[in-house]
Amino acid sequence: MAEVSLKKLLDISLKAGQEILDVYQKDIEVEVKEDDSPLTQADQRSHQAIMKGLQDAYSGIPVLSEEGRDISYEERKDWKQFFLVDPLDGTKEFIKKNGEFTVNIALIDGKYPVMGVIYAPVLDTFYFGREGLGAFKLEGASTADITGEDDLVEKSVRLPEVKEGSIVNVVASRSHMSTETEEFIDGLRANHEVDVVSAGSSLKFCLVAEGKADFYPRYAPTMEWDTGAGQAIVESAGGQVLRHEDKQRFHYNRENLKNGWFLVKRKA
Numbered sequence: 001m002a003e004v005s006l007k008k009l010l011d012i013s014l015k016a017g018q019e020i021l022d023v024y025q026k027d028i029e030v031e032v033k034e035d036d037s038p039l040t041q042a043d044q045r046s047h048q049a050i051m052k053g054l055q056d057a058y059s060g061i062p063v064l065s066e067e068g069r070d071i072s073y074e075e076r077k078d079w080k081q082f083f084l085v086d087p088l089d090g091t092k093e094f095i096k097k098n099g100e101f102t103v104n105i106a107l108i109d110g111k112y113p114v115m116g117v118i119y120a121p122v123l124d125t126f127y128f129g130r131e132g133l134g135a136f137k138l139e140g141a142s143t144a145d146i147t148g149e150d151d152l153v154e155k156s157v158r159l160p161e162v163k164e165g166s167i168v169n170v171v172a173s174r175s176h177m178s179t180e181t182e183e184f185i186d187g188l189r190a191n192h193e194v195d196v197v198s199a200g201s202s203l204k205f206c207l208v209a210e211g212k213a214d215f216y217p218r219y220a221p222t223m224e225w226d227t228g229a230g231q232a233i234v235e236s237a238g239g240q241v242l243r244h245e246d247k248q249r250f251h252y253n254r255e256n257l258k259n260g261w262f263l264v265k266r267k268a
Contacts, residue, residue, distance in 0.1 A: 116232025
């Protein structure tokens with residue numbers, strides 16, 4: 001794991017973010033994927049930038065990306081390590097032009113995420129976490145003049161940065177609020193004062209890592225590339241990402257790449 005540099009992942013994320021921003025200010029041309037979700041030029045340009053960056057730097061580590069999802073399970077089932085990538089997480093937020101979309105890159109070792117980065121191009125904020133190092137946030141990432149990994153850590157804020165308070169904060173999807181999520185929130189309200197915050201894309205994971213949210217219940221479908229980087233950052237900040245059905249740690253590279261329900265919890 002030490003051979004993968006967070007500084008290199010920052011550089012790749014910034015390049016992908018610039019490709020997205022080049023499209024963001026223009027009229028958005030939308031194609032349709034097989035699952036009817038929107039696909040923009042920005043998805044494709046970000047994917048190409050990330051693939052080139054990862055292949056140039058880490059040619060020996062395979063990549064599973066949302067835009068390259070057709071890799072068969074037979075081909076990937078014996079991967080010891082791989083990058084899990086969502087080139088543009090929050091496409092609906094992108095189309096709404098609310099800025100709440102991200103670039104997600106995770107390093108999966110075995111079945112679990114051990115490193116993850118999330119870059120929000122409009123916010124110009126870079127979140128990152130690595131097992132054994134911790135989780136961090138770098139604001140003004142594109143102008144930070146980072147010289148190396150030690151410099152990146154030094155100029156960033158360690159997460160969580162918000163201490164626990166008396167109000168229970170729950171972050172929910174801006175585009176995918178389910179009945180079950182509302183029931184989870186109502187259950188908390190029986191014993192606590194609860195504040196609900198809406199957010200798009202993997203920024204929900206980042207709010208938990210920061211300590212701004214105590215819980216992120218996701219009782220609706222997601223895919224592996226939606227959660228890998230966020231899980232790495234939350235876990236590096238001391239939090240947990242647990243399967244709904246058995247409260248076990250989320251794992252990856254399953255035959256079916258669709259995730260079940262899960263709950264994200266901040267550091268206790």
